[in-house]
Amino acid sequence: MDALDFGQLESRIKDRMRQLEGELAESKSLSSKKLEQDDDPAADLDLTISSSVDEKVLAEHKAELKRLSRNLLWLESEEAGLCRFCDCEIPMKRLLAVPDTQVCINCAD
Ligand SMILES: [Zn+2]
Known part of the structure; x- marks a missing residue:
């Protein structure tokens, strides 16, 4: 995953946080x-x-804000974009749609 994608996700998270x-x-x-x-x-x-x-x-809203700020830190870490459960790379499309998640669609079910 390249840095540009994370930048887009990061601003998506910040926008959502401002809204909340x-x-x-x-x-x-x-x-x-x-x-x-x-x-x-x-x-x-x-x-x-x-x-x-x-x-x-x-x-x-408060819980979502917490997850969003947690995900901002996550994006700076080694595990950025990786599913918490199965370690797969979470598709950017999913992260942009659900910016407060840290799990892939399979593990979310
Ligand atoms: Zn997973």
């Missing part, structure tokens, strides 16, 4: 909105329901 960080920042501003509307029970209930969904998405 943006969404995390947005949901933070939603929970502060919830505090402002505390005197309205109906509105509060609405926001409580949506924020419990948000928390799940939030946790997923």
Whole structure:
């Protein structure tokens, strides 16, 4: 695998991280909105329901961010682009499609 491919993957990972960080920042501003509307029970209930969904998405986003930053380090290492389980070379197409993975499509199943 040549260095150019990794550069493309690296910017793909960084783009995705920026996107996730943006969404995390947005949901933070939603929970502060919830505090402002505390005197309205109906509105509060609405926001409580949506924020419990948000928390799940939030946790997923945080986990994905962790995997993405881990993969940035991975790309600098000797094992860059190699499947964690079977040591095969993961196709760049898969890495670009799922930039937070470290396993090939066979091992992912
Ligand atoms: Zn594998």
